[in-house]
Amino acid sequence: MRGNCKQCFEDGEHSCSFEENPDQIVCEHCADNDYYCETLPPNGYKADRIDIYEVIGKQDRQHAQCTTCQQEKRRCSLKKMSDMPPCKYCKKNKIGCNFFHSPKVDHKRQRAATGKVKRPTEGDAPEVAMPGTDYFTAEDLADLEMRDEEMQSRYPTPEIEMEDNAGHKGILTKICTSFAHPIQFLTGEDGPSDCSFCEMPIFGVTGHYEREVHVIRWYNGLGFSEIGGGFCEENSCTRMCKSCTINRLQIILCSGHVLQPTLHDSFVQDFDALADELISADPGSSEMNYQLQRWCSMCFSIAAFGCVCIQPGLCGEEEMEIVGCGLRLCTRCEIALKQEFGDDIDLMAGEMEKSPKINMKDDQVGQLEGKVRADVSFLRTKGLLMNCVEADSSL
Structure with missing residues (x-):
């Protein structure tokens, strides 16, 4: 049965085509206006209601108690056949309260038919083998632990050997550096333009600003060849003249640094x-x-x-003595040299070499004071500068 559609009712239409032709899918008003047509029941229509308790009460119940209480061996609140479900247990747990017929199974006959009858267990239960007993020797346990460690450990990345265009062979690696490699030491005396450290006085402090570079680490320990991310693409190789090299070599070879306050820096300076x-x-x-x-x-x-130790000078005439090697330290580094590194400048330079150097961001924000110098590694007794000087036959 159909009455007017919902759209016709809302639009105040006096009649709907459903009244004349209830078999059509969409009424004419909705079809003409592209409306969604939803049929309403005719006026005064009422669906017949069914009393579920009347149906349950009339069903052919074979038990007064519900099936759930019987299976779980509970005391059902339904005592008589006329008691209407659900029982208290089913209502509390929100489950259906039904009255199905569950045939009883004779488990004794079933086991007898299959020949499996429960008998008491004779004797003690066998002991369970536990690790660490005689079932596993110490060698067995050690072998198992070793295998676990081998499976969990990651195979080391194999070293890659490479050779540059100049024939230098070495291992491909990454370093943090402020210079363009390979660095050339003891270059000619062609003026400041031939030395990166003379051409720009602050170059020893900042370099080209530190970054991570892929390089070939030469087997002979005399340098690196840039592979990617370095400075050679934008600048020529870093060069250090003979004078700048000798000045740093003088600090390395100083027999014992005798430090005294510098007279000209006794007052506070900006x-x-x-x-x-x-x-x-x-x-x-x-x-x-x-x-x-x-x-x-x-x-x-x-x-x-500043160092005031009297020592032979490396420049000028032979056997000429000079006062001080050229080492200069701030108050913080002077304290660290004595208290942390036992007056060992090589040990201190090696530790500070690991610290971050000045980068581009530091310069942009003006955070330069106290930063480790870019050339601090050149003061090491086994550093790149010393290795190249020892390999050079001109000295």
């Missing part, structure tokens, strides 16, 4: 003002050499101590 004076110094001039002596040899801080 970091930014001194940094500007260093940057503005003419390349390769005596003014540049003076400005370099005002800074710590390990970090970008104003020097407060």
Whole structure:
């Protein structure tokens, strides 16, 4: 039976085509206006209601108790056949309260038919083997542990050997550096333009700014060849003239650093003002050499101590003695050298070599003071500078 559709009722239509033709799918009003047509029951229509308890009460129940209580051996709240479900247990657990016929099974006859009859167990139960007993020797347990470690451990990445265009062979690796490799030491005396450290006075502090570079580490320990991410693509190889090399070599070969406060730096000085004076110094001039002596040899801080140890000079005439090797330290580095490194400048340089150097971001935000110098590794007794000097036959 159909009455008017919902759309006709809402639109106030006096009649709907469903009244004349109830078999059609969509009424004419909805079809003409592309409406969704939903049929409503005719006026006064009422569906017949069924009393479920009347149906349950009339079903052919064979038990007063429900099936669930019988199976779980519970005391059902339904005591008589006329008691209407659900029982209290089914109602509490929100499950259907039914009255199915469950045939009884004679388990004794079933076991007898199959020949499987329960009998009491004779004797004690066997002992369970536990690791560490005689079932496993110490060698067996050690072997099992070793196999577990072998399976969990990762195979090491194999080293890759490469050779550059100049014939230098070595292992492919990554390093953090501020210079363009390979570095050339003891270059000619062609003026400041032939030395990266003379051409830009602050170059020993910042370099080209530290970054991670893929290189070939030469087997002979005399250098690296850039493979990717380095500075050679934008700059020529870093070069250090003979004078700059000898100045650092003098610090390495100093027999014992005797540190005293620097007289000209006894008063408080402004970091930014001194940094500007260093940057503005003419390349390769005596003014540049003076400005370099005002800074710590390990970090970008104003020097407060200098070495005054009397020793043979590496430049000039033979057997000529000089006062001090050129080592300069700030207050913080001087304290660290004594208290942490036992006056061993090589040990201190090796430890500071691992620290981050000045990068591009540090320069942009102005966080340069106290940062480790880019050239601190050149003061090591087994560093790149010393290895190249020992391999050079011109000295």
